[in-house]
Amino acid sequence: MSVEQASAVTPLLVLSGVTKRYGAFRALDGVDFDLRPGEVHVLFGENGAGKSTLINVITGNVAFGEGTYSVQGRPAAGLSPQTLRAAGIAAVFQEFSLLPDLTVEENLFLGREMRHGPFVDRTAMRRRSAKLFAELGFDIPVSTLVGSLSRPEQQMVEIAKALMFDAPILILDEPTASLTDTDADRLFAVVARLKARGVGIIYVSHRMREIRLLADRITVLRNGRRIATIAASGVTEAALVEMMAGRPSGELYPAIRHTPAAERLRIENLATPDGLVRTVSLSVHAGEIVGLAGLVGCGKSEIGRAVFGLLPIAAGSITVDGQVVAAPHPRAMLRRGVCYLPADRGTEGLALNRPVRENVTMAALDTSTLGGGGLLRLRAEKGVAARLLERLSVRPPSPEPPVLNLSGGNRQKVMLTRGLVRPTDVFLFDEPTVGIDVGAKAEVYALMRDLTEAGAAVLLVSSDLPEILHLSHRIYVMHQGVIVRELAGAERTEEAILSCFFGSALLQDATTAGEAVA
Amino acid sequence: MTAPTRAMRGHGGWALPLRILQDGGLLIVLIVLLAMITGHVQPRFYSRLNMLNMLREAAYLAIVSLGQMLVMIAGGFDLSVGVVSALASVVAASLMAMLYAGGGDVTVTMILWPVLAALAAGAAVGLANGFCVSVLDLSPFMTTLAMTSVVAGGTLYYTQGIPIYGLPERFGEIFGRGSFLHVPASVMVALVFLALICLVQRTTPLGRHIYAVGSKARIAALSGVRPVPILMLVYGAAGLLAACMGLLVTARIGSGQASIGASLVIESISAAVIGGVPLRGGSGRAERVVLAAIFLTVVSNSMNLLRIDSKLQTLVQGSVVIIAIALERAFARRRQS
Numbered sequence: 001m002s003v004e005q006a007s008a009v010t011p012l013l014v015l016s017g018v019t020k021r022y023g024a025f026r027a028l029d030g031v032d033f034d035l036r037p038g039e040v041h042v043l044f045g046e047n048g049a050g051k052s053t054l055i056n057v058i059t060g061n062v063a064f065g066e067g068t069y070s071v072q073g074r075p076a077a078g079l080s081p082q083t084l085r086a087a088g089i090a091a092v093f094q095e096f097s098l099l100p101d102l103t104v105e106e107n108l109f110l111g112r113e114m115r116h117g118p119f120v121d122r123t124a125m126r127r128r129s130a131k132l133f134a135e136l137g138f139d140i141p142v143s144t145l146v147g148s149l150s151r152p153e154q155q156m157v158e159i160a161k162a163l164m165f166d167a168p169i170l171i172l173d174e175p176t177a178s179l180t181d182t183d184a185d186r187l188f189a190v191v192a193r194l195k196a197r198g199v200g201i202i203y204v205s206h207r208m209r210e211i212r213l214l215a216d217r218i219t220v221l222r223n224g225r226r227i228a229t230i231a232a233s234g235v236t237e238a239a240l241v242e243m244m245a246g247r248p249s250g251e252l253y254p255a256i257r258h259t260p261a262a263e264r265l266r267i268e269n270l271a272t273p274d275g276l277v278r279t280v281s282l283s284v285h286a287g288e289i290v291g292l293a294g295l296v297g298c299g300k301s302e303i304g305r306a307v308f309g310l311l312p313i314a315a316g317s318i319t320v321d322g323q324v325v326a327a328p329h330p331r332a333m334l335r336r337g338v339c340y341l342p343a344d345r346g347t348e349g350l351a352l353n354r355p356v357r358e359n360v361t362m363a364a365l366d367t368s369t370l371g372g373g374g375l376l377r378l379r380a381e382k383g384v385a386a387r388l389l390e391r392l393s394v395r396p397p398s399p400e401p402p403v404l405n406l407s408g409g410n411r412q413k414v415m416l417t418r419g420l421v422r423p424t425d426v427f428l429f430d431e432p433t434v435g436i437d438v439g440a441k442a443e444v445y446a447l448m449r450d451l452t453e454a455g456a457a458v459l460l461v462s463s464d465l466p467e468i469l470h471l472s473h474r475i476y477v478m479h480q481g482v483i484v485r486e487l488a489g490a491e492r493t494e495e496a497i498l499s500c501f502f503g504s505a506l507l508q509d510a511t512t513a514g515e516a517v518a
Numbered sequence: 519m520t521a522p523t524r525a526m527r528g529h530g531g532w533a534l535p536l537r538i539l540q541d542g543g544l545l546i547v548l549i550v551l552l553a554m555i556t557g558h559v560q561p562r563f564y565s566r567l568n569m570l571n572m573l574r575e576a577a578y579l580a581i582v583s584l585g586q587m588l589v590m591i592a593g594g595f596d597l598s599v600g601v602v603s604a605l606a607s608v609v610a611a612s613l614m615a616m617l618y619a620g621g622g623d624v625t626v627t628m629i630l631w632p633v634l635a636a637l638a639a640g641a642a643v644g645l646a647n648g649f650c651v652s653v654l655d656l657s658p659f660m661t662t663l664a665m666t667s668v669v670a671g672g673t674l675y676y677t678q679g680i681p682i683y684g685l686p687e688r689f690g691e692i693f694g695r696g697s698f699l700h701v702p703a704s705v706m707v708a709l710v711f712l713a714l715i716c717l718v719q720r721t722t723p724l725g726r727h728i729y730a731v732g733s734k735a736r737i738a739a740l741s742g743v744r745p746v747p748i749l750m751l752v753y754g755a756a757g758l759l760a761a762c763m764g765l766l767v768t769a770r771i772g773s774g775q776a777s778i779g780a781s782l783v784i785e786s787i788s789a790a791v792i793g794g795v796p797l798r799g800g801s802g803r804a805e806r807v808v809l810a811a812i813f814l815t816v817v818s819n820s821m822n823l824l825r826i827d828s829k830l831q832t833l834v835q836g837s838v839v840i841i842a843i844a845l846e847r848a849f850a851r852r853r854q855s
Contacts, residue, residue: 081740082742085742096737097737097740097741098737099729099730099733099734099737099738099800100733100734100800101729101732101733101800101801102726102729102730102733106726106729106730110726110727110730110738110741110742110743111727111730111738111741111742111743112742113723113726115723118722119721119722120721120722120723120726122721
């Protein structure tokens with residue numbers, strides 16, 4: 001052990017040939033990775049590229065099949081998260097590990113309270129946390145309940161918690177996702193200081209500003225494989241993005257013919273009682289995809305929900321095929337050929353513990369093909385399910401296992417089949433590709449192309465700007481519950497959309513969002 | 519930027535009363551109001567006898583409610599407290615009757631061993647609950663409901679519903695009618711438990727870990743808090759405290775009965791909820807729960823003195839609980855938004 005410690009270049013941790021399978025799917029495929037003392041090693045890749053799995057392997061939250069893993073020269077495969085934490089691996093995840101009912105101080109020391117005999121030594125803990133907060137420049141009273149803090153504040157507490165016990169290895173998973181630029185700058189200063197102290201930092205981010213500022217090395221992951229590990233100096237953004245996507249970004253998006261015909265859906269002066277939607281008017285024609293862009297919380301998701309009758313309406317009207325729908329209701333809307341596909345698959349879209357088949361046909365049991373007369377036509381149901389799983393290449397294509405067993409992308413495809421079981425030609429997609437891998441994305445886009453070219457009217461609500469830009473024929477941009485602009489033809493540019501997104505206070509975030517997109 | 523965020527998080531008109539309810543202030547006001555009204559209509563309320571009676575009743579409920587509170591803070595609840603107190607009563611009484619049957623002088627062992635055996639039986643049932651909930655990962659509701667059936671069946675089979683008499687007089691003299699420093703024994707026991715639990719909640723790592731497990735068990739585990747021993751401990755404590763209450767009641771009435779504690783489940787959960795323990799767990803303070811137990815006792819005592827029909831009393835008690843839970847929900851929603 002002393003020999004290993006003596007050699008300064010010994011990596012803090014080494015993984016080689018690590019493979020993690022979920023069924024036939026390889027979340028990690030022979031990945032090599034190492035972290036040296038005093039470096040910031042950035043993990044770069046799309047959603048579903050394997051970054052999270054890799055981090056979970058390193059922290060011991062996921063067991064892997066093949067490969068080796070060692071921390072500071074000692075084998076670490078199969079160790080529990082607690083043991084690895086004790087061995088010096090501190091992690092800040094996007095999902096917070098704070099307890100809302102406890103105070104900041106109680107959270108910082110949870111599970112490792114400083115003691116005075118049998119009692120907690122509150123004075124010592126308060127002194128220590130005050131010192132750390134001063135060092136980090138955080139200004140939060142440690143006796144506050146965590147549940148009453150804002151998200152950026154919680155993020156700061158989370159980081160402080162990880163730094164509390166001088167861990168030599170620190171993992172930061174998109175730590176700036178919910179920070180303002182000022183707070184982010186403060187974090188960067190802390191990272192620089194830790195680096196100088198010899199701490200090795202694994203940093204997950206796709207914001208170029210941070211990568212340029214902090215990174216020493218960058219490892220690019222794609223589809224569970226390591227594409228490259230390169231020195232950060234001199235690498236260009238374009239090169240990184242190309243490595244990440246594995247293809248020029250255009251190829252992901254199919255070309256979709258624009259043949260607008262009759263107006264199918266018309267919304268006039270719509271407002272919701274919660275004020276998230278204030279006055280929105282828009283129309284969707286057959287044979288076109290209409291994009292609805294805007295920041296999270298601008299009210300765009302509420303529109304699809306209100307049209308489908310999931311949210312109450314305070315004012316305005318919804319017209320389907322020229323008929324005003326006075327009180328929208330999911331059942332009535334389905335019968336008019338309108339289908340809403342929610343963003344949150346887990347809680348709204350799917351019955352996770354029920355078979356794939358039942359999820360496919362769930363919204364169409366009242367049609368004459370499947371039901372009628374009070375009994376289900378089970379053979380017809382099986383046929384319908386099998387055909388649709390085939391059409392969307394759901395893997396595995398078997399209709400009987402519970403949806404729970406499927407990966408995120410395949411779950412999404414199962415949910416999308418819902419729009420295909422009964423005659424439907426107005427589709428409201430709410431964030432259709434959030435959290436799914438590139439392959440599944442491409443298939444979802446292909447489905448949208450097929451639907452549109454067959455004459456369906458599609459409203460695409462998405463926070464994914466490239467998605468909106470490449471797929472939509474017309475784009476509405478929302479800001480604070482109001483449609484601020486409609487863009488068509490050559491006006492549909494990223495700059496045009498971004499300039500509508502923000503009030504002036506948020507311009508800085510706009511540039512970073514722009515970077516992520518570019 | 520952090521200061522305005524906190525300052526802006528304002529509350530509506532409901533915030534103040536709810537705040538006071540959470541802090542226990544409203545309970546004191548209600549207790550005093552109720553006492554004044556009842557005392558005005560029925561001066562017997564203030565008699566020494568009635569006061570002592572109420573104190574004892576409140577102590578019984580408080581002891582069980584403290585155990586219930588610990589389980590609820592850790593995110594569960596215990597439906598078996600009632601039958602556990604009956605079990606303790608039956609175990610202690612039958613052992614005492616057996617040891618005492620020979621007659622002669624009452625020795626320390628004749629009382630001590632049965633008491634310890636009864637406490638051990640209660641703790642064992644609690645630990646079994648804890649084992650099922652933590653190690654086997656069963657739902658607290660089903661586990662403790664089924665355990666209620668198991669324990670009730672066992673005690674009823676053993677006693678055939680017949681009270682067990684023949685307890686040594688000394689037992690009743692010490693724990694039933696006795697007092698220590700002019701405080702009735704049961705009240706003393708309740709105070710000792712209250713002090714102990716307050717100390718654990720405020721000053722020990724264990725106390726924090728109980729809150730942590732109830733707040734979000736998975737996250738607590740990620741921080742190195744092991745939920746299994748914590749859950750075993752709180753369920754074990756709930757069993758022990760329920761057994762303790764069973765013993766005190768047995769000493770008071772002078773016989774072992776399989777039927778005591780029938781209303782304890784709803785009363786102890788009510789006391790915990792009215793005392794500010796949210797049903798989802800994660801927070802709650804012992805002193806407020808004891809205050810709530812006193813409140814519930816005063817309500818039921820007042821209704822007795824005002825000669826309200828016993829069936830109507832059950833109705834009122836149930837309504838009080840529903841109102842308390844509705845207020846708690848409103849408070850939780852407010853806190854989320």
